[in-house]
Amino acid sequence: MTTYGRAVPWQPDDDLYPEADGLVDHARFRDVLGRFASGITVVTATHDGVPVGLTCQSFTSVSLDPPLVLFCPSRASRAWPLIERAGRFCVNVLAADQADVSHAMASRGIDKFAQVGWRPSAESGSPVLDGVLAHLECTLEAVHDGGDHHVVLGRVQHLQVDREGDALLYFKGDYTATGQSNV
Template identity: 60%
Template sequence: MYDLQFRPGESIVVDADDPAAVHAARHFRDVLGRFASGVTVVTAVDDGTPVGLTCQSFSSVSLDPPLVLFVPSRASRAWPAIRRAGSFCVNFLADGQQALSNQMASRGEDKFAGVGWRPAPATGSPLLDGTLGYVDCRVQTVHEAGDHDVVIGRVLDLGTPDEGGPDHPLLFFRGQYDTTRG
């Protein structure tokens, strides 16, 4: 078997003895990697414990009612806890927060060690320090999609940092972090 790194903290397993499967998986990764995406950390509090995961698959869905979506892997250790919590906060990472992205993508026991945060206004989910913005949500629906779930969240609150906060997003492009900073 061959682990093919897909994005921070996530991989797919391909049979290394099947050259066509390895090629197809690499081609899929390479083509989709040309689509730059913002990097988010989705957080919640489950039974008094903060949980989080790094997620690039995030989008707005609807203005009326206000809905967003994120797409966690079903293999994620944090996703079941977020689902149990029934609410979540999507934190938009800023340029310079690569270490935070990697920490939240890890399989470590305490992903919040050394991470500054405060409770989000509506749900109490972790609102991470130094981010570009946040969207605080209640889980509305979950749809199965292959080896991932598509989570639709009803927006309860959202915001951006005070004046003087970060200006540039953390992006993921062609298998590595990037930014809009010139």
């Protein structure tokens, strides 16, 4: 576990919370949690002058004071270790018409940024993707163990609304948009 901030591990009361590992079927877990719509973001950074990025649906605000956000990259991500080393990143909030951007940034083995327009952000130089609803520039605050994912806290240094529109959402295993059934 990499920790940049203070981490206090939670210890359950064994009498109240018996060990649950193996008791929850993975397919059912995915199906049930798929009933919760989540916004789609792309987390980007520049590592050694090269843009890197990953698609992420696990993103949320955490705190106003200090301004903190959280996202959860997969342990299998090839981009995350490079973003972590950069120590700074940009969260791009995708618009409803950007499912193709989400797919491109989730791909492996291709130059993701050859398919996606972007510009360097004002504060960190991290890529801000063309057409996003908003972006938040962050410094890495903490990284915690989250099973098959990392739990990453970022301190917001700059944020901006880039355009109006509906957000790209993920619901029941498919993309959707606010107020629409499928994109």
